[in-house]
Amino acid sequence: MYYDGLCPLCQAEILFLSGRNQAGLLRFIDVNSLQYSAATVGVSCQQALDSMYAQYDDGKLISGVEVFSAAYERADLPKLAWFFSRPSLRPMLTWGYRFFAKNRHTISGVLGPTALRLVKAASKQKG
Template sequence: MTELTIFYDGGCPLCVSEMRHLCRFDSKQKITLQDIHAEGFAQRFPHIDPVRADQMLHGQLASGEMIYALDVTYTAWTLVGKRHWVAVLRWPLIKQVSHWVYLFFAKHRSRISKLLTGSDRCEVCEIKRGEL
């Protein structure tokens, strides 16, 4: 059963890389991924503003509660049994600093992707669980 739906930027090489990495550990399929740029996204998820979701990672828990930014990251990695990788994000001082770092990354992820991967956007960045 899906416990978290992540609404991610499917054109961002770094974002797609993290989602692929996350899927490798999601053997119980607790997480569903939704590309905010996919055809029909607005019709399937009218409650998600794609512009806002492009500015900051959005997630929806099975209860319907929305979570954002590093709360999505923390929850996702916890669900796949890797909470120890992200536990530091909950430490009080680190939480504040990491939030600002995340906002900087989110705003400049295309440039950061270009710097790290050589590509600021990807034309075909599909995530298929069977390929992982």
């Protein structure tokens, strides 16, 4: 999964998924880091910031709401995976994610620090 490491809410989601990644089926790359190569992925940094992207080991690239469904499935969160995979909900979820992506730094400025604190606290309780 490619994510915006400068977004506290995005960081919270990645930390949450990392804690659920016991099977090791997920890898996370911050699009703002040197690990991210737009040329290799085929997606510019700006495109990656505008919409969530992920890539399977076979090279298949997915984006948007489909990423959440795949990630939640691999993180053993079947109810969330099911919810994000519903075709009837896809238009609403796509619109909601596009709104979030466009405004993520503003939204994250309000919700992100608290979400990040909660996820960190929960992960400490597990460990």
